[in-house]
Amino acid sequence: MSDGVPSLLARPDRGVLRLGKHVFPAGQPLIMAIVNRTPDSFFQPGVTWAESAALDRVHQAIGDGADIIDVGGIPAAPGADVDVDEEIRRTAGFIAAVRSSYPDVVISVDTWRHETARAACESGADLLNDSWGGYDERLAEVAAEFGAGLVCAHVGRQRPRTRPFRVGYADVMADVLVRTLALASQALQAGVQPDRIVLDPAHDFGKNTWHSLEVTRRLDELTETGWPVLVSLSNKDFVGESLDLPPEHRLAGTLAATAVCAWHGARIFRVHQVPESRQVVDMVATIRGDRPPTRAVRGLA
C-alpha cells in the first residue's frame, strides 16, 4: 500500500455519499444511467447521438429509477479523434438541458479532461466520472473548485482510449487498492470533499477478462476501505468473453456480475439497462438486509 492509505481508511463520516444536493446513506445502491453523446460507442452505437433522442433517454431512465445521469462525449475505445472543443460541444449544452428539466437529479460527466469537466460543471454537472484514472491531474482541481464529486478509477498504466496489450499484475486487486486510494488521497489534497469521492476498479480498463473477473470476485476488498465504490460492468467484454456473446446479448451476464458486486457492497452501478439493473440491485440490497421488502405478507397472515 502507498503512503497515506491508513489515514484514508480512517476517513470520517464513513459510508455517507454526497452528490449534488443529495445525501446518500451507506446501503442505498444507486443506478447511474449511461447517456452517450457519441455516434460510435460500443453498445447500441449512436442511439443517443441526436439531442432529442438523448433527452428521451434521460426521461426514460429517470422514470425507470435511475439516480444519476452520466453524460459522455467520447467512446472509451480507440477511434476517430474527439478534441476538447468537440467534446464540450457534445456534452455541456446537453447537460444544461438535462439540468433545466431536472433541477435535482445527479448529473455526472464522463471525461478525463479538465476543460470539459469545467464546462460540464458550469452547465450543472455534480460528479466528474474520470474513467481514465487521473490522467489529467487538473481534473481534481475542477472538482474541488465546483464542490463536485470525483470518481477515482483504476486503469493500470493505460492512457485514455487505449486497449490493454499483454498487461500483467502481480496482484490486480492490490494494484486496484493502491492506485485508487492514491488517487483519492490526491483528490483530498486538491480540496475535493471527502464525502464526494468514489472509487472505481474500472472493469476492462487496463485489464483482461481474468483481471476483471478477479476484481469482481474480490470487490469486498475495495468496499471494505469504507469509500463508496462505483462499478461499470454493463455489457462489457469480460462479460462477452465469459459467455461468448456479442454486446447485444450480454444483459443476463451483466446482471449476474451486478448482483455479485452489489453483494460485495458496491454503491453505484453504471448501466445501459436501467429497469433490470434497478431490480437486481434492490433485490440484492434486500437480501443483504440494507433495504426491507416492499411488502411481506406471505406466511404471515
Add this chain to the structure above:
Amino acid sequence: MLIAAALCPAPPLLACELTGAEPVLPELRQACREAVDELVHADPEMVAVVGAAPETRTWDPRARLDLTAYAPALAGLGRSVPGTDRDAGNAGVPGPPEHTATESLRGLPLPVGLGSRLLDDAGYGGERRLQSVGADTPPVECAALGSRLAAAAPRTALLVMADGSARRSRRAPGYLDPRAGPFDAQVARAIRDGDMTALLALDAGLAAELLATGRPAWQVLAGAMTGHRPSCQVRYDDDPFGVAYLVASLAVG
C-alpha cells in the same frame, strides 16, 4: 371480576417489523389499537392476555415476542428495522431489557406475545398476566380457565387474541373449505350479540379442521363472561388474506 374484554386476531403481520416498507392492513392494526386503548382506559387492575398455544400455562409477564423466528434478519436490530413502517412511531415504548434473552423468557407463543405488544403500544404499565391455552383444550376446561382469570383480580380485563378459519378462500393458507364462511359467521354473530353460550357450543373438532386456531381462546372469553351478556362493538371483520380476522370491544354492562 371481569370488567371488559378486547378481541383481536394474532397474525404475525400485526408486527410492522415483519411486513416491509409499505403499511400492511393499516385499518386492521388501527382497529386493534383502538380496541386495546379502550380496554386500558377501562382502568383494570390486571389485564390477562389469552391466546392458543401448544400447552396451557402462564408466562413471565416480562417476556416479549421473539420475532426473529419469523424474520431472522431482525436478530440484533432490536425492535425497529431501518426503513420499515415501524420506524416512525413507538419511540420510547418500553421493550424488553437487554438481559431478558434468557431461557425463561424465550418461546412466548405468538398470540400471547402479540397481545403483550399491543398492551405495550397502548402504554399499559399495570399488572399483566400472560396466559396460553392449549390448542386441544376441551370447551369446558377453557371456560373454567376463563372463570379463574376473571376472579383473579377485583377489576380484571381480558385481551383475547384469536383467529378465525384460515381456510376462507382458494388463496388462503389452508385452501378453501366451504364450511369456513358459515363457521366464522357464527362466531362473529355470537360476539356481536354477546351470546357467550354460542361460543361455548363451538365444536372443537370442526374448528381444528377449519384451522380456526382461536377456538380455545374464544371459549376462555365465554367462561370469563359467565353470567354476563356483554355489549359489543365490532371494529373489524374481514379475511383479506383468507384468514378470518375479528376485532371487537366487549363491555360488561
